[in-house]
Amino acid sequence: MGALPKRKISKARRDRRRAHDFLTPFHLVRCSECGEMKRSHHVCTHCGMYRGRQVLPDSREE
Numbered sequence: 001m002g003a004l005p006k007r008k009i010s011k012a013r014r015d016r017r018r019a020h021d022f023l024t025p026f027h028l029v030r031c032s033e034c035g036e037m038k039r040s041h042h043v044c045t046h047c048g049m050y051r052g053r054q055v056l057p058d059s060r061e062e
Contacts, residue, residue: 027039028040031047031049032049032052033047043056
């Protein structure tokens with residue numbers, strides 16, 4: 001037989017333990033090339049630029 005709890009965990013104690021189990025929203029910044037909102041330190045999905053260099057083909061040309 002495995003270990004069993006002696007007492008019921010209260011809702012307050014359970015919820016305090018789960019206080020850090022939420023999802024955080026992405027931090028968005030404006031792209032310096034096209035002005036679209038993008039994730040910081042990521043390639044812009046709209047224009048394909050990263051730190052002043054063209055990394056992906058430009059999606060606006062199609």
